[in-house]
Structure formats: structure tokens, C-alpha cells
Amino acid sequence: MxxxxxxxxxxxxxxxxxxxxxxxxxxxxxxxxxxxxxxxxxxxxxxxxxxxxxxxxxxxxxxxxxxxxxxxxxxxxxxxxxxxxxxxxxxxxxxxxxxxxxxxxxxxxxxxxxxxxxxxxxxxxxxxxxxxxxxxxxxxxxxxxxxxxxxxxxxxxxxxxxxxxxxxxxxxxxxxxxxxxxxxxxxxxxxxxxxxxxxxxxxxxxxxxxxxxxxxxxxxxxxxxxDVDGVMTTDPRVVPTAFSLQQLSYEEAMEMSHFGAKVIYPPTLQPAIKKNIDLRIRNTFNPSFPGTLVTSKSGQEDWPVKGISSIKEIALVTLSGSGLIGVPGVSSRLFGALARGGVSMILITQASSEHTITFAVAPGDATESKKIIEEEFFNEMASGKVNPVEVQNNLSILAIIGENMAHRPGVAAKLFSALGKNGVNIAAIAQGSSELNVSVVIEQKHLHKSLNALHEIFFLSDMAELNVFMLGLGLIGNTLLTQMRDQAEYLLTERNLRLNVVGAANSKKMIFNETGLDISLPKDEILAEGETSSAAGFVEKMIEMNLPNSVFVDCTAGDSAVKLYEKILLNSISITTPNKIANSSSLDYYLRCQAAAKRRGVKFLYETNVGAGLPVIGPLQDLKRSGDKIIKIEGILSGTLSYLFNTFSAGMKFSELVKDAKEMGYTEPDPRDDLGGVDVARKILILAREAGYHMEPSDVTVKPILPQACMDAESVDDFFVELEKANDLFEKQRAEAEIDGKALRMVATLDEEGKATVSLEAVDNSHPFHGLVGSDNMVVFTSRRYFNEPLVIRGPGAGAEVTAAGVFAEIITIGNFLIN
The missing domain is CATH 3.40.1160.10 (Acetylglutamate kinase-like)
Structure with missing residues (x-):
């Protein structure tokens, strides 16, 4: 039967x-x-x-x-x-x-x-x-x-x-x-x-x-x-990747029912438990599916957690005060009074000091609970031995459940780590001695994000998902999209990582889709149905979506989004960017962004600020973390300037070389942005800060290489007219360097006293910079450990492909950090 x-x-x-x-x-x-x-x-x-x-x-x-x-x-x-x-x-x-x-x-x-x-x-x-x-x-x-x-x-x-x-x-x-x-x-x-x-x-x-x-x-x-395929790992309306469990124990089923699983009602189990009768949860509309078996034993799955349940709306009520410490019968009075008042408690936790007792109730019972407690402890409150009752609203409970959690080290650590990395603060924690259930109270606004993050970490550890928000689909941004599309299958099959681009924008349009945008389409088609774009609007929508494992990718060149970096980081969203403005603007803002990332436990990565795809900042940070002392930094930090002075030789007019470089796309639309040394100054400033020097932009001295007439020209065409007049000046410097067996290089330097300069220098063949070719960049670190033989890093320092690849690598780094 x-x-x-x-x-x-x-x-x-x-x-x-x-x-x-x-x-x-x-x-x-x-x-x-x-x-x-x-x-x-x-x-x-x-x-x-x-x-x-x-x-x-x-x-x-x-x-x-x-x-x-x-x-x-x-x-x-x-x-x-x-x-x-x-x-x-x-x-x-x-x-x-x-x-x-x-x-x-x-x-x-x-x-x-x-x-x-x-x-x-x-x-x-x-x-x-x-x-x-x-x-x-x-x-x-x-x-x-x-x-x-x-x-x-x-x-x-x-x-x-x-x-x-x-x-x-x-x-x-x-x-x-x-x-x-x-x-x-x-x-x-x-x-x-x-x-x-x-x-x-x-x-x-x-x-x-x-x-x-x-x-x-x-x-x-x-x-x-x-109407569902058995007991699900969590609420499928909130977590699309939820799936049905093959088997649960009676105890696991009751715990999940208590914390919001709707397919089983706890009293239902009592007659079955007494007679040791199996229950099976099945789907009327999918009768061929076997559903979930609820029996005396937990399933054989190797997961330590069998389900993640939640109660969306609860309130926390806290009784505290020195008058509770060591006084027998306090808990009995508290819970007895609440029972007489018909208040049912969902969760109870008490500090080991006995100074506070906190419990969770349905929101509708919070006011009544406060009233009951105040009446019961009126005398203690009047004498100041017990504090006024504290009520916190707009909270939710999350519970991870499973018999296999017992004596399994690291389960709670994964729970707290996943929540912490996603900026979710825990208001209360409760765990029974059976280790069958670990419950936490969080802000209600974070419930959606938390359920998805925990489900991924406990049930989808073989496949992780990173939610990517991309601002700026110009040359670098579009190249990055192409690389992400081309590497998607590899990342999924070899790294078990799925990059889910959920937001994208250029200067005109922005679009969002929580399930992911189709990045196989051209960027114009991706944005076709988008709304009017602004950096502030994009960031507000990103924060409002509140998705787990999120990263903001800023591929813009302006400061509109940069002004919002601190806000983004404080909302527990990691950042990777080739935009160097944030790290080369005021020291105060640089430090605030660094502090925000540290405070929220998220990543703020910007390797491409200095060397495009060339690893420069990472090795510098490693040296510093290992206790090394940076004595000197020298760098060829502009691929454009490297190309110009590596190519400049006898018989060439410098103005024609610059004009050719501009036509090939090597320079900015206005070459003075390169030749003026401002970009190089920003990069040496960033390296100085990473080395531990608290410097402002004004602390970097740039020795101009262009005559003032070139800098004052009203247009780019006028600039080239003035630059042509300076050809003899540049040829003279080149020829003098060649006579001495040297080569001209635009060098950025930071010395041990924290003095930073950018200048055109002639270096001899004993210096690593002498042999540079093409648009390669080079950074030379002299430190206590690398004193006689400085650490030299050399490679392509410019170009959309290498810059995008550097950002792509940082996205994967953030993914590994958030999910592992």
C-alpha cells in the first residue's frame, strides 16, 4: 500500500x-x-x-x-x-x-x-x-x-x-x-x-x-x-541553478522545512518517522522524475551541505545588560513571558558572557515581543541593570543544512568566507551541537545575492560564475569582449569558470541582463536595446542588482567612473581597470580606494595602469610584501615614446617620424599628450605609491622635451608646423648621443629619497634601456636584494591586445579569489 x-x-x-x-x-x-x-x-x-x-x-x-x-x-x-x-x-x-x-x-x-x-x-x-x-x-x-x-x-x-x-x-x-x-x-x-x-x-x-x-x-x-521536482537544494525562484536532491534524512527535511522549504510541512513527518515510513516528493507535471526520497538516512552524496533554506522576513530582538550576567532564571523569565504572550521564536542565540540574549521572530511579532519583555523586566530596566530592548527589522535568515556537516572541518569557514567576499554582514549566528544546521541572520537586501553565492560554493564547486559589468566598449573594451568570447569554452572546460557579462555600456547606451548578455554579437547589437548611458547611472544599476561575485571593468579613459570607485568598492564589488586616473590623482583618493578595497575584502587591480600587458605592479608588490626595500625605479613607460626614440636615427626628421606614428595609431590624437610626458609621469607616480611613497602628482618633475612653441600651438596641425622647426634640435641631441655611443630614451626615475623625474636621457650600452627596440617598455627595479643585478622587466608596453589581455587576466584572478 x-x-x-x-x-x-x-x-x-x-x-x-x-x-x-x-x-x-x-x-x-x-x-x-x-x-x-x-x-x-x-x-x-x-x-x-x-x-x-x-x-x-x-x-x-x-x-x-x-x-x-x-x-x-x-x-x-x-x-x-x-x-x-x-x-x-x-x-x-x-x-x-x-x-x-x-x-x-x-x-x-x-x-x-x-x-x-x-x-x-x-x-x-x-x-x-x-x-x-x-x-x-x-x-x-x-x-x-x-x-x-x-x-x-x-x-x-x-x-x-x-x-x-x-x-x-x-x-x-x-x-x-x-x-x-x-x-x-x-x-x-x-x-x-x-x-x-x-x-x-x-x-x-x-x-x-x-x-x-x-x-x-x-x-x-x-x-x-x-509542482516541483522534489526538494530543491534551495529556492529555485531565487537561484536558477537550484536542483532537486535525490535523498534526505527526516532530520534534514525537518530543518529545511523550518527554514522556508515549502514542499514539506514538519508535522507531516511525525507519523512517518514513528513508523519508519519513507516519503517521496514528486512532481505531478513531471511524473517520470523520481523526485526526492525522505528516509531515515541522509543520501550518499558527498556534499557536506544538503540544502540552503531561508526565511525572507524576520526581526531580531535583543535583551542585554549587566543585570543578566550570572543571574539564574533570566532565560526562563524571558522565554516564559514570550510563550504566555503567544510569541514563537525562530532562532535563539546568547553571548557566552551572558550579557545579551538575541532571538528572531516574525516581523509582526517584534513590537509585541518588545512590549512583553519591557513589562517582564520593568524593574531591572528602571534600575539600569537591563538595557532598553533593541529591535532590528528588514532581516532574513539563511540556514545551511546537512548531516554530513558534522565533524567536517571548514564548512562554516566556507559559509562565512563566501558571505564576507560578497560584502554580506552577519547580524547573528546559531548552530546546534548536532552540527546539522548553521543559521545566520543577514540584511534582507542581501538575501538574493547570498543564496546564489552559497549555492555556488557548496553545490557548483566544479563550475563557478563571475558576474562582469563592463563600462567602455571602445578599442580596449571591445578587444576584451572578443578575448572573453574566444576563451569562454577554455575557461569553462579547463578552469571551470564562466564569465557572465551582465552589464555593458559605451558613452551612449547601457544594457543589463542578470542572466547574461550575448557577447558573441557585435557591440552595437549588444547595446541595441539599451537605455541612455552615464557612468553614474551604470554604477547605480550595478549596485542595485546586488549580484554575487561581481567585478566592475572600467575601460574608459575619463574620470566619470573613476570618481565612483570608492563607492563601488564599499559595495563589495571588485574593480579591474586600465584607467590610471584613480591611482595617479590625489593621494587622498588613492588611499581611500585602497582602504575601501581592504575594508570590504574585495580586489582593486590595475596592473595595466603602468605596463599594459606587462607585469610591473605585481612584481613590485611582491617585493614589498616580502620585506624588500626599493632603492630605485627606472622605467621606459610609454610604448609610444619608446617607439619614437628607438626608431629615430640618422637621416630621419623627428617631425615626420611623429607624424607617421600618429597615422599608424601609435600616438594619441594629439601627440603632445605623449611627448609632454604627462602619461609617463602618472605611471611613475603609481609605481612610487606602490613602493610606499606618499606622493602627489605635483611631486613628479617632468623635464619638457618639446619647445614651448610646440606646446602652445592652437591645433595639432599648428603643432606639427612648430615641431618641424625643432627638427634640428632633436637631431642635435640624437647625434651627440650617438657620438658618445649612447641612445636617447624617455626615462622615468624614482630615487631612494622619493624624488621622481621624467626626462629625455642619453644612456650608454651598459644600461638595459640601450638595447630596446620597437615599442617595448622596460622597468628596472634596484632593491636591497636586487642591488648588484637589478630586476629587469621588459615587453610590449602598449596596444589594445596586450592591454585587454592584462585586464582579462585580472578578471580571472578576481574570479578565483571570490569563488575559491
Whole structure:
């Protein structure tokens, strides 16, 4: 014998009832005897409560709502039952609805809706649905009959949540089933008292009915048929990657139910546990799926955590004060007073110092809890021994659950680490000695992000996802998108990392999609449906989305987004950027951004600020972290200037060389931005700060290489006119250097006293800079360890490909940091 229970959604329409009938027909044809418990049609119980409330308030619109209830059932009959058989079914329904109407009329006249009356009202939902289903099954060749559970399930007279008399009930159920061979379609949720009055079994009562019948009949299994594929790892409405579990223990199921899992109601399990009967949660609309087995043992999966449950809305109430320390009976007084006031606590935690006791309640109970405590501890508060009661609202509870957590080191660490890396603060923690459950209280606004982050770390450790927000789709940004697209399969298969671009923008449009943008499309198509773009608007939307494992990629050249870096970091979003403005602007802002990243435990990476794709900042930071002392930094830090002076040779006009470089895209639109040394000054400033020197931009001395007339030219064309006049000046410097066996190089230098300069220098063939070719950059670190043989780093220092590759590498670094 199996007991099957079908919920309101499963029997919510004629089409759904037909699906239920197909399932039951399969059982009948296989020779498996089953008893079937059904709920009211979807939404009917709520309507019955509403119709009662309207009648009790003297609102005659209850009659129209009653008509809606009647219409729902008559429509189902007409769609399910053949015309020649409809009269019997309709007559039964009409008779029941007439009784319902009489009861409502009495409620309307008395202006009173007692719990006793409410139980009677609610019973009609199951009474109607079970009869219609039994008649349809009989018509379809499955001999069935309605069993009104009030005939066999006996309870006390506590209306709204009656207690079952199992001795009487078990005897009545056993006797009834011994006398019939027909499939019994049992009304869920309802029962009757010893005096024959209708009672209900409380929230989740239909599941409870199934467990009662299963235990009485010694069923081999109780199947709870609902609209999901079993018990999910977490709420699939919040976490799209949630999946169904194969097996849970009774204890795990009860813990998950307590913390928000809707497919199982805890009291349902009690009769099954007592008889050691397995439960299985199955999907009416996917009957071939085996669902989740709930049994005495946890599943064999190797996951330490079996599920992540949550309660979206709770409040924390805290009692504190020196008057609590070492005083016997404080907890008894507190919890006793709350119990007398009818307040149910969800979570309790107490500091080891006994100075504070904190508990979580439903938001609606917070004010009442505060009032009860203040009355109970009035004298202590008046004397100052106990502090005023503190209430924190807008909170949620997260709970990780699993028997395999017991004695498994590192589970709690993963929980706290994942939350911490995503900027989620924990307001309270509770864990039982069984280690079956670790619960934390967090801000409600972070619940979505937290569930996704924890689900990924505990269930999808073989595949991690990083949410990427890209601002700036110019040359570097677009190149980066191409690289991400080309490497997507490799990252997924070899690194188990998925880069999910959820936001993208250029100077005109921005677009967001939490499930990810299609980066295989050209950038114009990606942005086609976007809204008007601004750096501030992009950042606000990114913060509002509050996604886990997020990184902001700034590929712009201006300062609009830079001004928001501190805000981004303080919202626990990591940053990678080739934009060097933030790190070369005021020292105060540089330090604030560094402090914000450290405070929130996120990454602020900018390797491409100095060497494009060349690793310069990383090695410098490694030297500093290892205790080395930087004595001197010398650098060729501009790919453009490197190209110009590496290429400049006898017979060349310097002005023509610059013009050719501009046409090839090597220089900025205005070459003075390169030749003026400002870009190089920013880079040596960044290196100086990374080396530990607190310097302002004004502390870098740039020795101009261009005549003032070139700098003062009103246009780029005028600049080239003036530059042509200076050809002899540049040729003279080149020739003098060549005579001495030297070469001209634009060198940035930081000495041990913290003096930074940028100047055009002639270096001999003993210097590493002498042999540079093309647009290569080079940085030379002289330190206490690298004194006689300085550390030399050389490679391409400019270009969209290498710069984008450097940013791409930092995105992967951030992904590994956030997810591992």
C-alpha cells in the first residue's frame, strides 16, 4: 500500500486533474494499491477564508465570491465529466454549496467568524475536490470513491489546529480500508472531534492527513505530489541553478522545512518517522522524475551541505545588560513571558558572557515581543541593570543544512568566507551541537545575492560564475569582449569558470541582463536595446542588482567612473581597470580606494595602469610584501615614446617620424599628450605609491622635451608646423648621443629619497634601456636584494591586445579569489 497526496496546484484545474488521473490509472494498472489524499483546488481555501471574513464584516460582496467558488467547480465538472453523468456530480456540488451558503448567511447575520465556523468553511474545499476527482476516476475506469476524512480521523476540539487521537483514528482507518477495494479519494486537512464537529489539522494539514493514513495502513511509502521536482537544494525562484536532491534524512527535511522549504510541512513527518515510513516528493507535471526520497538516512552524496533554506522576513530582538550576567532564571523569565504572550521564536542565540540574549521572530511579532519583555523586566530596566530592548527589522535568515556537516572541518569557514567576499554582514549566528544546521541572520537586501553565492560554493564547486559589468566598449573594451568570447569554452572546460557579462555600456547606451548578455554579437547589437548611458547611472544599476561575485571593468579613459570607485568598492564589488586616473590623482583618493578595497575584502587591480600587458605592479608588490626595500625605479613607460626614440636615427626628421606614428595609431590624437610626458609621469607616480611613497602628482618633475612653441600651438596641425622647426634640435641631441655611443630614451626615475623625474636621457650600452627596440617598455627595479643585478622587466608596453589581455587576466584572478 502506498499513500499519495496531491496538492492544490496538482488539482487546480480540469487539465491538472486529468494528469492526476493518468498517474493514478498507471498505479491501478500496475496492481499497486494506493490511497489518495487531495487538497482543495488551487486558491479555493483562501477564497473560503475571504468569503467568511467578508460575511463577518457585513460585506454582501461575499455572495459574488461564493459564486466564483461555485463557478470554479462547475466548470471543472463540465470539462471532466461526460454529459450523461454530470447531473449526479453537479447535484452533489450544489447541495454542498447550499450548505455553505446557509453557514455564510448565519455568519453574516451574527457578524462573527469563530475558529469553529472557519474550520467548517474551509472543509468545503477538500469535500468538493475529492468528490469530483472520485467521480472522474470512476468514469475513466478506475473504481474510486470519496472518503470524507471526518468519518475516520478523530481529534480534540481545538479548532484551527486540532490534535489527532491516533488510537481511535488508526483503528477507524484500518477498519474502513478492510471493508472496501475501491481507490479511496480522501479529503485532506479536515477531521472531526469526538462530538462530531468539523476540525482542521492546521497549516500543511493535507500532507499531515497523508502521513496519518500512511502510518495507520503501514504504507510502504508516502508520496507527496506537488509542482516541483522534489526538494530543491534551495529556492529555485531565487537561484536558477537550484536542483532537486535525490535523498534526505527526516532530520534534514525537518530543518529545511523550518527554514522556508515549502514542499514539506514538519508535522507531516511525525507519523512517518514513528513508523519508519519513507516519503517521496514528486512532481505531478513531471511524473517520470523520481523526485526526492525522505528516509531515515541522509543520501550518499558527498556534499557536506544538503540544502540552503531561508526565511525572507524576520526581526531580531535583543535583551542585554549587566543585570543578566550570572543571574539564574533570566532565560526562563524571558522565554516564559514570550510563550504566555503567544510569541514563537525562530532562532535563539546568547553571548557566552551572558550579557545579551538575541532571538528572531516574525516581523509582526517584534513590537509585541518588545512590549512583553519591557513589562517582564520593568524593574531591572528602571534600575539600569537591563538595557532598553533593541529591535532590528528588514532581516532574513539563511540556514545551511546537512548531516554530513558534522565533524567536517571548514564548512562554516566556507559559509562565512563566501558571505564576507560578497560584502554580506552577519547580524547573528546559531548552530546546534548536532552540527546539522548553521543559521545566520543577514540584511534582507542581501538575501538574493547570498543564496546564489552559497549555492555556488557548496553545490557548483566544479563550475563557478563571475558576474562582469563592463563600462567602455571602445578599442580596449571591445578587444576584451572578443578575448572573453574566444576563451569562454577554455575557461569553462579547463578552469571551470564562466564569465557572465551582465552589464555593458559605451558613452551612449547601457544594457543589463542578470542572466547574461550575448557577447558573441557585435557591440552595437549588444547595446541595441539599451537605455541612455552615464557612468553614474551604470554604477547605480550595478549596485542595485546586488549580484554575487561581481567585478566592475572600467575601460574608459575619463574620470566619470573613476570618481565612483570608492563607492563601488564599499559595495563589495571588485574593480579591474586600465584607467590610471584613480591611482595617479590625489593621494587622498588613492588611499581611500585602497582602504575601501581592504575594508570590504574585495580586489582593486590595475596592473595595466603602468605596463599594459606587462607585469610591473605585481612584481613590485611582491617585493614589498616580502620585506624588500626599493632603492630605485627606472622605467621606459610609454610604448609610444619608446617607439619614437628607438626608431629615430640618422637621416630621419623627428617631425615626420611623429607624424607617421600618429597615422599608424601609435600616438594619441594629439601627440603632445605623449611627448609632454604627462602619461609617463602618472605611471611613475603609481609605481612610487606602490613602493610606499606618499606622493602627489605635483611631486613628479617632468623635464619638457618639446619647445614651448610646440606646446602652445592652437591645433595639432599648428603643432606639427612648430615641431618641424625643432627638427634640428632633436637631431642635435640624437647625434651627440650617438657620438658618445649612447641612445636617447624617455626615462622615468624614482630615487631612494622619493624624488621622481621624467626626462629625455642619453644612456650608454651598459644600461638595459640601450638595447630596446620597437615599442617595448622596460622597468628596472634596484632593491636591497636586487642591488648588484637589478630586476629587469621588459615587453610590449602598449596596444589594445596586450592591454585587454592584462585586464582579462585580472578578471580571472578576481574570479578565483571570490569563488575559491
Amino acid at each position: 502506498k499513500v499519495l497526496k496531491f496538492g492544490g496546484t496538482s488539482v487546480g484545474s480540469a487539465k491538472n486533474i486529468q494528469q492526476v488521473a493518468n498517474i493514478l490509472s498507471d498505479y491501478q494498472q500496475s496492481g499497486q494499491r494506493v490511497a489518495v489524499v487531495v487538497s482543495a483546488m488551487s486558491g479555493i481555501t483562501n477564497k473560503l477564508i475571504e468569503v467568511g471574513n467578508r460575511a463577518a464584516s457585513g460585506d454582501e460582496t461575499y455572495k459574488s465570491l461564493l459564486k466564483d467558488i461555485e463557478s470554479t467547480h462547475l466548470t471543472a465538472i463540465r470539462e471532466l465529466i461526460e454529459v450523461r453523468r454530470q447531473s449526479k456530480t453537479i447535484a452533489f456540488v450544489k447541495l454542498q454549496l447550499n450548505d455553505l451558503e446557509d453557514i455564510l448567511r448565519g455568519i453574516f447575520l451574527l457578524k462573527e467568524l469563530s475558529l469553529r465556523s472557519l474550520d467548517i468553511l474551509q472543509s468545503f474545499g477538500e469535500r468538493l475536490s475529492s468528490y469530483i476527482i472520485a467521480e472522474f476516476l470512476t468514469q475513466e475506469g478506475v473504481p474510486a470513491e470519496q472518503l470524507d476524512a471526518r468519518k475516520v480521523v478523530r481529534t480534540n476540539s481545538v479548532f484551527g489546529g486540532a490534535k489527532v487521537d491516533f488510537v481511535t483514528t488508526n483503528s477507524a482507518i484500518t477498519k474502513h480500508f478492510a471493508e472496501t477495494d475501491k481507490m479511496q479519494i480522501v479529503t485532506g486537512f479536515i477531521a472531526s472531534s469526538e462530538s462530531g464537529e468539523t476540525t482542521t489539522l492546521g497549516r500543511g494539514g493535507s500532507d499531515y492527513t497523508a502521513a496519518i493514513f500512511g502510518a495507520a495502513l503501514n504504507a510502504t511509502e508516502i508520496e507527496i505530489w506537488t
